[in-house]
Amino acid sequence: MAVPGKGLIDGLKVTAKTLSRRSVTEQYPDVQPELPPRSRGVIALMEENCTSCMLCARECPSWCIYIDSHTETAPSVGEQARERSRNVLDRFAIDFSLCMYCGICIEACPFDALFWSPEFEYAETDLRNLTHEKDRLRDWMWTVPAPQPIDPGPSVIEPIDPGPGDAARVDEPRSDG
DSSP states (O other), rough: OOTTTHHHHHHHHHHHHTTTTTOOOOOOOTTTOOOOOOOOOOOEEEEGGOOOOOHHHHOTTOEEEEEEEEEEEEEEEESSSSOEEEEEEEEEEETTTTOOOOOHHHHOOOTEEEEEOOOOOOOOSGGGGGOHHHHHHHHHHSSSSOOOOOOOSSSSSSOOOOOOOHHHHSOOOOOOO
C-alpha cells in the first residue's frame, strides 16, 4: 500500500541534503574556468603557412570561410631558371556566427595554417562583428598550446603466439572442392 506524501518527503530529504553542501557555481567573470588542455575555442590562423589553396573553404560544410588572394611573380634566381608565381593572401575571414566548430577546415589544411585555440571569450553585441579577419585570427595563435609529444609506442614488438586451433588450420592442406 502506498503511503500518502512519500514522494514529497523524499523530495524534501534531497533538498535538505543539498542545502547543507557548498555551491559548485563558479563566478565566471571573476574566476576563469579551468579548461581541458586541448579544448576547442576559436580557430587561429598562422598566416605564413597559408598558401591560399582554398581547401579549408571548400571543405567547410557551413561555408563560413572567406579567402581572397592574388598571384605575384617572383623573379628568376639563376640564368636558366624561370619566374615563379605564388599566391599572396589578401583576406582570410571566418564568420563565427555560421561556424559549427567541427574542425574539418583544420584537418583539411595541408600546410598547418589553422589551429584550435582554447580562447573562448570573443562574444559580440552585434552579429555582424562575429566575422573575424586574418589579423584577429593571427592574434589568437599565441594561445594555441604546444602539440602533445608523439607516443613512441612499444620498443620491442612481441610476436603473437597462435592458439592451438590456429596452428592446426595453418598446416592443413586447402581443399578447393
